[in-house]
Amino acid sequence: MSLYDFDRMIQKIGAVSEIRPVPAEIITQYEAVLSPTLIEIWKEKGFCQFAQGAYQLVNPNEWQPVVDAWLAGTDYEQQLGGHFYALSRTAFNELYIFHLETKSHLIIDPVYGQITGSIEDGTDEYDTAISSFTIAINQERVDLEDINDKPLFNRAVKKCGGLGWDEMYTFEPAYALIGDAALNIKYVNKVNALVQMMVLRQMIDVPKSIIFNMDWVKEAARQPIKDE
DSSP states (O other): OOTHHHHHHHHHHOOEEEEEOOOHHHHHHHTTTSOHHHHHHHHHHOEEEEGGGTEEEOOHHHHHHHHHHHHTTSHIIIIIOSOEEEEEEETTOOEEEEETTTOOEEEEETTTTEEEEEOOOSOSOHHHHHHHHHTSOOHHHHOOBOTTSOBOHHHHHHHHOOOOTTEEEEESSOHHHHGGGGOSGGGEEEEEHHHHHHHHHHTSSSOEEEEETTHHHHHHTTSOOOOO
16 A cells, blocks of 8 residues: 555545644554554554544544443453454544454444444455555545435534544434434534543443444354453
8 A cells, every 4th residue: 555545535535634643652552453554644644634524543542442431331342352443533423443353343323322334254454454444435434414314514514613633523412312303403513522422422321233244243252362
């Protein structure tokens, strides 16, 4: 891979609106286990926010408490163990997470209180698996639709302003409280992302699961999880 993929992200999502340099210790921590594609972007471009917050590459360490909280009590925690790391997020904070041992990629969706994705068998190459999950992405995939199936992001920017580095859009009242009626631009607000993710997690018991290839979870449960 080259930074060609990064340029394609800009074409599909929008220009970089903020950059945070990646600390050398983070590069060292993940260089041997994550995608060379992603590591190259981290080194050359940093953790990037695109199009005023439509999409953002994140520091896995910063988001680990959120990942752990949302996986708590789920099959993924109980049968696959830990080792899920956040790689990127959207404006409404769909959080893209990756499992190092199996190369499974899941999305934590805080709006609907669910986790979606694919449980893999660990045979895919890391670079291909992570790149296709976090880099081969476009504006349509990172947007969210309202109750009438109309995209919300641009209207959220107009109403609330673009997102700062630590911010996300959310619905107040939340979907967990009033259901589909929450999916209205009039309820969209801008909040601290790390705090709001914990608040939304506390509103539900265990996240709903919409997972492809779920049989792999049962097989993976019989395999030892390596210590880091």
